[in-house]
Amino acid sequence: MPQTLTVLLALSVSFVVVILRRFFDRRSLNYIRGPTASFLFGHILDITRQRQVGELDTKWNKEFGNAWRIRDCFGVWCSGDFLMLTDPKAIQHICQKSGYDYPKDNKLTNIARLTTGNGVLAAIGVCWDVGRHDHIRQRNVMTSSFTTSRLRQYVSMFQKTASKMVDTWKDELFSGSENALTIAMNHWLPRATLDIIGEAACSYEFGTLDNKDTELAEAYKNLFADSLMFPSKWDILFKATWNYLPIRLLQFVDYLPAREYRRFRSTVQIMNRVAKNIIDEKIREGTPSTKRDIVDLMLNANETLDSKQKLSRAELADQIATLVIAGHETTASTLNYILWELAKASQYQAKIRKEIRILRDAVAQRGDLEYTSEDLESMKYAVAVVKETLRLHPIVFHTTREAARDDVIPLSESIRSTTGELIKSIPVRKRQIVLLSFWGYNRLPDVWGEDADTWNPERFLESEATRTTNVGLYANLLTFSAGVRGCIGWRFAVLETLSFLVELLEHFEFSIPPEKPDIVRIATGGIMSPFIRDAMHLGPMMPLQVAPLRE
Numbered sequence: 001m002p003q004t005l006t007v008l009l010a011l012s013v014s015f016v017v018v019i020l021r022r023f024f025d026r027r028s029l030n031y032i033r034g035p036t037a038s039f040l041f042g043h044i045l046d047i048t049r050q051r052q053v054g055e056l057d058t059k060w061n062k063e064f065g066n067a068w069r070i071r072d073c074f075g076v077w078c079s080g081d082f083l084m085l086t087d088p089k090a091i092q093h094i095c096q097k098s099g100y101d102y103p104k105d106n107k108l109t110n111i112a113r114l115t116t117g118n119g120v121l122a123a124i125g126v127c128w129d130v131g132r133h134d135h136i137r138q139r140n141v142m143t144s145s146f147t148t149s150r151l152r153q154y155v156s157m158f159q160k161t162a163s164k165m166v167d168t169w170k171d172e173l174f175s176g177s178e179n180a181l182t183i184a185m186n187h188w189l190p191r192a193t194l195d196i197i198g199e200a201a202c203s204y205e206f207g208t209l210d211n212k213d214t215e216l217a218e219a220y221k222n223l224f225a226d227s228l229m230f231p232s233k234w235d236i237l238f239k240a241t242w243n244y245l246p247i248r249l250l251q252f253v254d255y256l257p258a259r260e261y262r263r264f265r266s267t268v269q270i271m272n273r274v275a276k277n278i279i280d281e282k283i284r285e286g287t288p289s290t291k292r293d294i295v296d297l298m299l300n301a302n303e304t305l306d307s308k309q310k311l312s313r314a315e316l317a318d319q320i321a322t323l324v325i326a327g328h329e330t331t332a333s334t335l336n337y338i339l340w341e342l343a344k345a346s347q348y349q350a351k352i353r354k355e356i357r358i359l360r361d362a363v364a365q366r367g368d369l370e371y372t373s374e375d376l377e378s379m380k381y382a383v384a385v386v387k388e389t390l391r392l393h394p395i396v397f398h399t400t401r402e403a404a405r406d407d408v409i410p411l412s413e414s415i416r417s418t419t420g421e422l423i424k425s426i427p428v429r430k431r432q433i434v435l436l437s438f439w440g441y442n443r444l445p446d447v448w449g450e451d452a453d454t455w456n457p458e459r460f461l462e463s464e465a466t467r468t469t470n471v472g473l474y475a476n477l478l479t480f481s482a483g484v485r486g487c488i489g490w491r492f493a494v495l496e497t498l499s500f501l502v503e504l505l506e507h508f509e510f511s512i513p514p515e516k517p518d519i520v521r522i523a524t525g526g527i528m529s530p531f532i533r534d535a536m537h538l539g540p541m542m543p544l545q546v547a548p549l550r551e
């Protein structure tokens with residue numbers, strides 16, 4: 001009872017604030033076409049309840065062009081419209097050219113804060129919250145750990161962990177005479193990537209591949225799927241109010257008695273305690289250990305800064321939480337999809353195996369035991385498969401931004417207004433929220449060709465010169481976003497993915513299990529995960545048939 005009362009009270013107060021703020025802060029995109037909306041939920045319920053991630057984006061994109069209007073909850077009353085975009089020039093303008101003029105909106109910032117603490121993912125840029133330069137400061141310190149030369153050092157760790165997973169499969173799963181087994185990739189890959197990010201970020205041993213059940217590993221298990229999948233109608237309405245509440249007030253949602261908020265609070269608290277201990281130990285040790293993990297490098301970078309730019313101990317701890325969250329399930333989910341696509345296309349497994357053999361010989365001739373990052377990136381089929389899967393299955397499929405000032409957003413393709421006029425740019429008012437569909441952009445036929453909905457790595461073997469607008473961070477994809485808020489760990493993720501691909505394909509053949517599970521993409525918070533359509537209760541699932549390769 002007290003739980004329901006608290007939620008109702010929070011909802012009522014928020015609702016009144018929303019109505020008042022929206023009344024005095026009207027903005028209108030009425031001349032932009034868009035689908036008809038529900039009176040209370042706008043399109044938000046439709047988006048969270050669609051059969052699969054991306055279905056509505058594709059439908060609306062086909063109907064309205066690369067820019068359209070959707071409604072927020074309570075939108076009919078308060079003209080709470082979002083501008084939804086897949087247009088390359090518009091997204092380039094928002095992410096790359098405007099930088100901090102399009103910070104994250106309050107709702108996204110608060111979800112990032114709930115899941116990672118006050119790290120870089122939740123930090124606000126300079127324009128929006130005047131006087132706070134948190135994002136620039138934090139990103140400054142972090143980027144020193146992700147330079148090309150630093151990343152080379154992580155490649156050895158990726159290969160060791162991937163090889164450990166392969167050995168565990170051989171010893172534990174294929175120790176008998178089994179020829180082929182169905183293995184749940186979702187059970188193994190997040191554990192391997194969690195072990196890696198723990199070691200790379202702060203030399204923390206999650207040990208999940210060794211079945212060490214640390215408190216922290218347990219806290220992260222299915223965190224997003226358990227907490228953010230299919231939010232209740234109440235929660236959708238409640239979160240819709242967040243963009244109209246002061247960001248500092250939103251910190252109190254942590255104390256709501258609902259399950260999801262309790263789970264996030266306890267996970268961040270556990271992570272914070274562990275992270276602070278790690279930092280204290282490193283500071284006590286004085287000079288950074290020879291291991292040189294990301295925290296060592298951040299501490300080093302921090303020391304060179306003046307006191308205004310330095311990150312505090314609490315801020316450093318929050319970056320660890322951010323790296324762990326941002327850097328393990330994303331990569332694991334991408335690997336799930338890569339192996340799934342390869343299981344359907346055995347000819348690409350054969351092509352990559354051929355590349356691996358050539359590379360192994362070259363590495364042996366050099367007298368080395370491991371690949372370098374350059375070796376991995378020279379494998380043209382493996383790289384094309386990774387790019388194509390990142391394109392078709394962008395794990396972070398949407399993001400939102402809010403205009404910090406009045407602006408005009410240019411479009412590469414004209415759209416038709418409600419009166420039939422062709423529009424080549426869209427004027428927006430300060431506080432306009434834009435919803436960027438990474439999913440939609442990654443599948444635009446104008447950019448990727450008529451077969452944009454099909455998995456075809458060959459497109460990345462051909463010249464990429466035809467793609468005119470330079471949008472994304474990697475291969476012109478938006479999977480890692482772009483600009484000042486683009487993914488810090490994109491190259492880390494690509495090298496980690498390639499390392500796993502090489503190890504796994506060298507030892508195993510992957511195929512679709514005989515029962516042919518119907519895999520669907522379901523939103524689990526800000527990321528999407530694979531589920532089996534008729535067995536959603538099992539949580540994220542990617543079963544694949546795996547057969548050892550006999551040399």
Ligand code: HEM
Nearest residue numbers: 120121326327330331334396399480481485487488489493
């Ligand atoms: C395939 C794997 C990955 C994908 C698809 C991915 C995707 C993304 C996307 C789309 C964003 C921007 C989110 C937004 O602005 O709304 C982002 C931000 C970020 N990612 Fe990644 N990521 C991946 C792996 C990693 C890894 C391995 C790390 C760290 C080792 C990492 C660290 C970060 C951080 C720190 C940010 C916040 C950047 C900022 O706000 O300035 N990511 N990522």
